[in-house]
Amino acid sequence: MYPRAFHYHRANSLKEAAAMLADLGDDAKLLAGGQSLIPLMKLRFASPAHLLDLNFIFGTSYIKEDEGNIRFGPLTRHAEIEASAAAGKVPILHDCAAGIADVQVRNRGTIGGSLAEADPSGDWATVLSTLSTEVRCLGTSGERAVNLAEFIKDAYTTALAHDELVSEVVVKLPPKESGGAYLAFKRSAPVYPTASAAVQLTMDGDVCRDAAIALGCVGLTPIRAKHAEAALRGQAITEKTVVRAMEAARNAADPQPDMRGSADYKRTLVGALVKRAIQIAARRARGEQVELSHIYS
Amino acid sequence: MPDSIENISIQLKVNGKSYSRIVEPRKLLVEFLREDLDLTGTHVGCDTTYCGACTVLMNGKAVKSCTMFAVQADGADILTVEGLEKNAELHPIQKAFGDCYGLQCGYCTPGLMLSALQLLSQNQQPSEKEMRKAIAGNTCRCTGYQNILKAIQVAAQNMKGA
Numbered sequence: 259m260y261p262r263a264f265h266y267h268r269a270n271s272l273k274e275a276a277a278m279l280a281d282l283g284d285d286a287k288l289l290a291g292g293q294s295l296i297p298l299m300k301l302r303f304a305s306p307a308h309l310l311d312l313n314f315i316f317g318t319s320y321i322k323e324d325e326g327n328i329r330f331g332p333l334t335r336h337a338e339i340e341a342s343a344a345a346g347k348v349p350i351l352h353d354c355a356a357g358i359a360d361v362q363v364r365n366r367g368t369i370g371g372s373l374a375e376a377d378p379s380g381d382w383a384t385v386l387s388t389l390s391t392e393v394r395c396l397g398t399s400g401e402r403a404v405n406l407a408e409f410i411k412d413a414y415t416t417a418l419a420h421d422e423l424v425s426e427v428v429v430k431l432p433p434k435e436s437g438g439a440y441l442a443f444k445r446s447a448p449v450y451p452t453a454s455a456a457v458q459l460t461m462d463g464d465v466c467r468d469a470a471i472a473l474g475c476v477g478l479t480p481i482r483a484k485h486a487e488a489a490l491r492g493q494a495i496t497e498k499t500v501v502r503a504m505e506a507a508r509n510a511a512d513p514q515p516d517m518r519g520s521a522d523y524k525r526t527l528v529g530a531l532v533k534r535a536i537q538i539a540a541r542r543a544r545g546e547q548v549e550l551s552h553i554y555s
Numbered sequence: 556m557p558d559s560i561e562n563i564s565i566q567l568k569v570n571g572k573s574y575s576r577i578v579e580p581r582k583l584l585v586e587f588l589r590e591d592l593d594l595t596g597t598h599v600g601c602d603t604t605y606c607g608a609c610t611v612l613m614n615g616k617a618v619k620s621c622t623m624f625a626v627q628a629d630g631a632d633i634l635t636v637e638g639l640e641k642n643a644e645l646h647p648i649q650k651a652f653g654d655c656y657g658l659q660c661g662y663c664t665p666g667l668m669l670s671a672l673q674l675l676s677q678n679q680q681p682s683e684k685e686m687r688k689a690i691a692g693n694t695c696r697c698t699g700y701q702n703i704l705k706a707i708q709v710a711a712q713n714m715k716g717a
């Protein structure tokens with residue numbers, strides 16, 4: 259399958275890329291990992307007149323730790339994050355990176371591209387919305403930091419202006435006694451999940467001091483299940499509180515029926531994922547090593 | 556459609572040999588390999604980033620060549636199934652796939668062998684779980700995967716110390 263013909267451009271720096279975007283106008287698209295964009299172009303759902311390839315820009319792939327933050331270069335590949343020390347330290351990042359599609363896609367796909375695409379079934383936006391995350395947006399008039407919750411506006415819609423690009427993703431390291439887990443249910447590795455749940459807990463002994471719960475693939479954007487979080491906050495993680503959070507999460511979901519399942523099915527599914535993710539997050543917060551992989555039907 | 560598309564000149568290494576070619580930007584890497592270089596061992600299966608039949612190694616990493624443009628491989632080192640054998644000797648992975656009946660129709664085999672190669676070049680003694688994870692992006696509709704896993708395991712043993 260061939261996409262429609264397009265003009266191909268390369269930038270030498272992110273700054274130059276932003277300037278080129280401004281010049282080329284609305285009909286230009288950025289090419290990062292290409293693992294969503296290229297299939298969309300082949301199916302002709304997307305037919306940009308100009309494709310601006312970011313892959314030849316030096317120094318856009320990195321994972322740095324400083325001042326309590328982890329900084330990801332926009333073109334850092336999922337596979338690089340999977341193998342990183344940062345992911346070893348923050349298990350939810352490993353769950354996410356290691357669970358995206360398959361080896362081949364993880365070798366190409368990027369964290370910046372995933373956020374900029376804002377696919378409702380994407381993994382990174384769901385996971386990173388349980389951590390304190392800032393997306394740095396670079397445009398011709400400078401760089402600004404946008405909180406992830408404000409960055410993702412709607413399905414496939416972000417706060418990026420047409421001459422802006424993601425220049426860095428900054429994630430605050432969670433405090434001590436924190437643990438997280440990200441769990442998705444998929445038909446097979448290469449496909450998007452049917453539903454997913456990200457849970458990040460901070461414990462104070464047996465009591466949950468803080469909780470962030472985000473649901474993926476069951477709304478137009480990742481959904482923060484605020485009532486589910488409230489059901490855990492200040493409570494011990496017991497069967498009872500977990501069930502309460504699970505029920506609240508089901509109610510927070512807003513799934514669309516599609517070939518992956520009915521709305522009811524997805525609602526039930528996301529509740530079960532939240533329940534398991536809470537239990538694993540709580541164990542990890544206690545310092546347990548829990549290996550986790552997504553569930554395949 | 557934009558008019559007067561400028562074709563792009565690329566240089567890359569495929570199976571150790573250097574090539575310079577001029578390509579249309581929309582030409583996919585798999586089609587470049589098959590049509591421009593006549594390396595038809597790399598297959599097009601689903602053409603939708605699912606099946607992995609088009610898997611090649613780019614700078615040692617497995618990629619789906621149907622989900623990359625040839626222009627993106629400019630400057631890269633590509634390995635396809637044709638580059639596995641050396642001096643008319645099959646690669647240990649190729650031998651193991653044959654010995655273990657790790658294939659039936661063979662359509663997915665080139666992609667699977669390259670996924671196996673990325674795994675074994677990073678991990679000489681993979682567990683079954685690691686092997687399964689490494690080939691999760693390669694679909695085989697014949698074998699049920701059991702003999703493929705056996706083949707990778709045998710290849711791992713034979714490649715040790717090689």
